[in-house]
Amino acid sequence: MPKVKIPRKSTSVDMTAMCDVSFLLLTFFILTSKFKPTEPVAIDLPNSRSEIQVNDAIKISVDKNGKAYINYPSVTFRLKALEKMAEYYKDKYPALVNLTEKQKANFAQVETFGFNAKSNVGDLLNKKPDEISAESTGIPMDSADNQLGDWVMAGRYADVDINHPSARNAIRIAIKGDKNTDVKAVREVIKTLTEKDIHTFNLITTLAGGSSAAGAEKKE
């Protein structure tokens, strides 16, 4: 009787397919991930059950001490807004008018900024973007010197130039407040916006756990 030979099977598995999948996933995550932008202050967002997504918006941050900062959506947007600010409010902020290209470029690198435009802006903008961000003191927004409103308007003018929006899809304004800030500071921001005829805006929050929503459903 002939001997039955058990064929020896190789233990190695073809890794090609696995490699394909893992690189596909890797590419996906690399492309979709967006690194956390550097901000001068950490902002602890309040929770809500609202699920509206805001992508491009002029974000006004209010930190826990009630100071305001502004965040425009992109580098080109920041450059344009700075230009508009110098164009429309040149009498108010002469320091913003004759900035060098280098200073403008430095400004555009700072994602969230907050400085007094009536102070010596030229010197500040000579510094590196990180330092400009670190030296943020907040944008003044009291009724006597409401620079925040001007920055918001400059942003809207920049939006008109860049995106040519119709009346309905003009850029949104979003308020990003720290949950522990005094509500008065936020009211001040809202007041500033309504004075500039902006009556609809967003409040940025994080999504709360489903518990509160579920609770409400039970009640009804």
Add this chain to the structure above:
Amino acid sequence: MAEIDTSGGGGGGKHGGKVRGKKLSTKVDLTPMVDLAFLLITFFMLTTSLNKPKAMDLSMPKKDDTKKQDVKESQVLNVLLGKDDVIWYYGTEDGKMTDMKQTTFAGDQGIREVLLKKQKQVEKMHGHDKEYGDKMIVLIKMAEGAKYKDMVDILDEMDITKTRIYAIQDIVPIEQETIDNNGKVKAGEEIERVTR
């Protein structure tokens, strides 16, 4: 796995003499590559923030909007946000302010219950409105010491209780005084009816 053939080149082996071109395997070991890929995937998964910020809509009335609505005082609930997450609320009777009551944001027993109760009461008195569902009007005011979180929470409660008509208003001095007086209205003091 890709083994390196160490059995020597053409010379050795059983086929003495004849030099044969060695057949090299075209397979490459992909294990380390997969390892690396998964390491990077893990890194990117962990660094991407999973809780994307969401936003809520808020509309404020236009200042020059002089259109006044007739509002019955039984429709109105005044909600005042105070210090340490405390909420005060009151209604008016015959133009007079009633004593304030105190509540919190705590789940079902807090302000939500108050709102839903008032909603039912208003619906019983004024009927159901096609457009808004019910006719309850909530006036939200921020007292001394309120946090931004409280404002977002109360707006959230408006959404949860499906209250369609609400407004954020400035607090009136007498209301702040009443809160400081622990909710008791000083006798004889009247509050002007606030209309939207």
